[in-house]
Amino acid sequence: MNTFYPIRCLLLSAGLLFCLEVKACDACGCVSPSAMGGLLPVMRSSVLGVRVHFRQFNHPLNPPNMNGESQVIQDRIIQTAVWLRSFPLPKWQLYVEMPYSIQQRQETMQNIQVNGPGDAQVAVSYLAVNTPDSLHRRIKTAVLIGLQTSLPTGHYQLRDVQGKLLPLGLQSGTGSWGIGPHVNASIRHRVWGLNLDLRYSIFSKNERGLQPGGAGTGSIRAFAFLKGKRATVLPSVGILGEWLGEERLYNAINQDSGGQRMSLQTGVELFWGKLFAASHLQWAVWESQSQTQPRLLGSASVSLGYVW
Numbered sequence: 001m002n003t004f005y006p007i008r009c010l011l012l013s014a015g016l017l018f019c020l021e022v023k024a025c026d027a028c029g030c031v032s033p034s035a036m037g038g039l040l041p042v043m044r045s046s047v048l049g050v051r052v053h054f055r056q057f058n059h060p061l062n063p064p065n066m067n068g069e070s071q072v073i074q075d076r077i078i079q080t081a082v083w084l085r086s087f088p089l090p091k092w093q094l095y096v097e098m099p100y101s102i103q104q105r106q107e108t109m110q111n112i113q114v115n116g117p118g119d120a121q122v123a124v125s126y127l128a129v130n131t132p133d134s135l136h137r138r139i140k141t142a143v144l145i146g147l148q149t150s151l152p153t154g155h156y157q158l159r160d161v162q163g164k165l166l167p168l169g170l171q172s173g174t175g176s177w178g179i180g181p182h183v184n185a186s187i188r189h190r191v192w193g194l195n196l197d198l199r200y201s202i203f204s205k206n207e208r209g210l211q212p213g214g215a216g217t218g219s220i221r222a223f224a225f226l227k228g229k230r231a232t233v234l235p236s237v238g239i240l241g242e243w244l245g246e247e248r249l250y251n252a253i254n255q256d257s258g259g260q261r262m263s264l265q266t267g268v269e270l271f272w273g274k275l276f277a278a279s280h281l282q283w284a285v286w287e288s289q290s291q292t293q294p295r296l297l298g299s300a301s302v303s304l305g306y307v308w
Contacts, residue, residue, distance in 0.1 A: 046086045049305030053079045057169075057294035064256070064292040067164075070109035075170065075294060078102040079118065091130075093146070097121040099154075101172040116155035116172040123148040123182070143185045148201065150178035156206060168212065168247065169294075175206030180215075188225060195221045195238075205248075213245025213258050221265065232271040240265050240282065259289025261296065278303040 057075040059065045065072045083097040099118035105111065125146030131137060154173015158166050168174065180201035187194055197219045205211040221238030239262065246258035267280035282299040 045307045047084070047305055047307045049083050049085075049303060051081045051083065051301055051303040053077075053081070053299070053301040055079075055299045056297040058297050059294040060291060062291065065294075067107055067160075068162075070107040072105065072107050074106040074297075076104040076106075078104075081118075083121075091127045093123075093125045093127065093144070095121075095123040095125070099172075101154075103158075103166075103170045103172065105170060110161075112160045112166075112170075114155075114158045114160075114166065114170065114172070116158065118154040119173045119176075119178070120151040120153045121148070122151065125182070129185075138189055140188045141186065143183070145183050146181070148178075148180055148182050148199065150174070150176075150201070150203075152176055152206065157208070168210065174203060174212050175208065175210070176203040176212055178203045178212075178215075191225055193223050193225060195219075195223060195236075209250040211248040213247050215245070216243040217241065219265070230272065234269040234271075235267070237264075237266045239263070256290040256292045259287065259293060261289075262286040263296070263299075274307050276303075276305050276307075 055077045057077075059072045059074065061071060061073075079099050079101045081097050081099040083095065085093065085095045087093050098120055100115070101118050102113065102115040104113045123146055125144050127142070128145055129141055129143035131140045131142065152173065152175050154171070154175075156168070156171045156173045156175035158171055160166060178201045180199065182197070182199040184197045185195070197217070199218075200214065200216040202214045203212040217240065219238055219240040221236045223234055223236040226233045226235075242261045242263070244258050244260075247254040261284050263282050263284045265280065265282050267278065269276060269278040278301075280301045282296075284296040287295055
């Protein structure tokens with residue numbers, strides 16, 4: 001049995017770009033760094049943030065989802081990530097993230113909980129287009145291109161109380177190196193805007209001989225940029241598509257892994273001085289994967305940050 005784990009590249013750049021001093025923002029509007037990262041205006045400032053991300057999956061009640069005599073019912077994943085974003089050069093952005101996960105599994109005869117550090121994430125991006133904010137420009141644009149990587153810093157051989165190796169979806173890390181490109185583009189006309197985010201990653205084989213499948217995401221969101229005297233509110237709604245390739249164990253393909261998912265997303269960010277708060281929700285509307293794989297019930301995140 002192998003859990004359809006949420007695409008890790010969604011975590012690579014959460015909260016990449018945002019502006020907390022509203023009057024200082026020079027961007028066209030906003031970018032959406034990841035599925036749960038929100039819509040955050042561009043500003044060349046150092047930022048330190050914390051995000052808590054909760055996901056819940058329901059397992060099909062069938063023989064492949066039996067753990068001995070115990071039926072697997074549900075998985076819950078709670079991930080807390082500390083991230084730092086900075087501009088070492090005017091148009092070059094560096095992003096680093098360190099996650100920590102709590103994985104919980106509910107079964108008919110037992111409950112399992114494991115925890116540990118996840119795979120560190122690093123992204124380097126180039127701000128290729130950034131239309132200056134001006135009263136004379138009605139349409140503003142921003143384009144960010146870059147390379148994202150994941151490092152094998154997380155635990156990937158966690159076991160249950162009986163010593164049985166847990167599936168990759170319940171591991172806090174992969175044990176693999178990951179790398180891939182990303183492109184983020186946004187366009188805004190006064191208050192209203194659209195954002196497009198595309199990402200893809202491939203992964204190396206880990207020490208167990210397991211190679212996670214390639215992971216790709218694409219999202220499009222509509223947003224509003226509601227700017228006040230002391231605060232700014234950014235509500236958004238959009239669609240997220242996820243694709244996960246099949247795993248390989250010693251070059252043998254796992255036919256029960258991989259799949260596709262389409263989800264609706266909604267979120268809101270509140271910016272007040274140098275502080276911000278944000279909340280985002282995601283729920284799947286369509287999934288195509290093996291009948292042995294769990295289905296996403298829901299996903300939510302809460303973020304806090306400080307800029308200097």
